[in-house]
Amino acid sequence: MSEKIIHLENITRVYQIGETQVQALRGITYSVDYSEFLAIMGPSGSGKSTLMSILGLLDKPTSGRYFLEGMDVSQLSKDQMAAIRNRKIGFVFQNFNLLSRTTALENVELPMLYASVGSKESREKAMKALEIVGLKGWEHHRTNQLSGGQMQRVAIARALVNEPSIILADEPTGNLDSRTGAEIMDIFCRLNQERKITLVMVTHDPVIASYAKRRLYLKDGLIVREETNHSAEQRASASGG
């Protein structure tokens, strides 16, 4: 268990909507290795978003246990969850979720605002993260002056800046055209291979999912299939070597 970055034990999540109970997750047991690139797939309503929220410590499971880097994080307080999100998890969303009317740099600095990082260090780290995603020179542009692909790169830099263990991406290319989407996926692959960052991505696009080394299929709150993508591994080793 200790070599797994994520270990889920019989995770369930039940939503109470009025008088009816909705079972979003019915018992997920799964482990993710360090430096893995996992894609979670499934039709809408399959529970993949709920699973992402739980993995991202934005939500708590109704029952079951969630170990993150060997530590049980399934029943933490709100503040403890916030601290772990801050240090260990980076989020990338479909709609980017950048702060409007602020610069790229300010957006990337945001997580460090809540991590007691000094302003000089925070600036340096943010500049470096923007350089990694290929936005050197765009630091002081406001987010509304950026293209969709550039905005998603800012979001990736923001997810990256606190050197998290995992980046969780929810349909990261959903709002982008296929060429820009491919560019974003290349960045993800590079981060995964060069920086050994564990990536967990939700998508329903098989093309995007093919970048991942493993694919997990969810239906009605249960894992129905798991695939290992040999071509992705080959591609990884080819570009890595």
Added chain:
Amino acid sequence: MKIFRILQVSIRALTRNKMRSFLTILGIIIGVAAVIAMVSVGEGAKQGIQQRFASMGTNLLFVYPGSRNFRGVATGAGGYTNLKPEDAKAIEENCDAVQATSPSISTRAQVVYANKNWNTQIQGTGEKFPFIRDWPVSEGTYFDEAQVAAAAKVCVLGSEVKQNLFEDEDPIGKTIRISKIPFKVIGVLESKGEQGGFFNRDDMIAVPYTTVMKRLRNVDYITSIDVSAVSADKTEEAQRQIEELMRDRHHIMPGSDDDFQVRNIADVAQSAAESTQIMTILLGSIASISLIVGGIGIMNIMLVSVTERIREIGVRLAVGARERDILLQFLIEAVVLSVGGGLIGIIVGIGTSRLMKYVSVFQGITTVVTPGSILLAFIFSASVGIFFGYYPARKASRLDPIEALRYE
């Protein structure tokens, strides 16, 4: 997360909506400015009164008719008609700590000279008034004992009245009409200068008290007696002697209440200051209502702002902001608004109170801005920010991150 950096974030958020932020703090600016300006009027009146009494001299005492319970019915102070000119004479003759007295009764009347007329205070006094009040004539003479005894139709003008009726003309020997009765002007009092508050002491005409009693009001009593003690440190002794004498003259049994009151200048100044203090509090509290209204404006805008920025709050929570970080951010925004408004309001308030004397309605009012009123307005505005900012900030901090991120 350091307060300083939250402050930066808050200020940046506020400057993104400059017009809205300005309109929001306008309420606080007006509130704080109103409190400072209003309190400065009250404070000016208070200090004016204090100065006025201070310049009258410290050995001055006043005898007023007092309130007395008569078969359970209390008349208010001053409602009595039992103070007679003879009391003044008796005090001067029998109390050795007293050097002079002057009976006093006044009325208001329309005064006419040639084609000019003026409404002013007609102050009936004894011939020793200039000595007791330390207020000499600058031209002509004051009336003498014989003129008082004869209820002569002579008058001495206050400098303000002289200015209004005669301008540069020499008034001595001229005849003016007070309530249609002709009076000969025999002198002009020295100017005491405008000493603030709502009163101008130079706006009066002195005539013999007997003349006011017999010719202007047709009464047989006086309303007060000015008494001058032989020296400042004899005022208490004089007060005691007067009380003893008056109880005897008015046949008041031991154990019964006095039907008069003797007060020294310090007491009178004190009670006048107290009454202006009440006015100050009243003005200040009316003005502070506008501060509360301003606070509601802040709350309103903060609630709108929280709703507008739900997604932003979601992002902040996702990247690791704790509840208290969000709470603090929005609370600080509200406090920055209210304190910023408070600071501008202080400047506007000081400016307003300075300019007030140039506005004709407030002519002659002195305004005094005290550090106390500035501090009070500032603390009040900051508390308004905290009080009205807390609810929206709490609302923001309690948001669920997942729902906030999905909010459209």
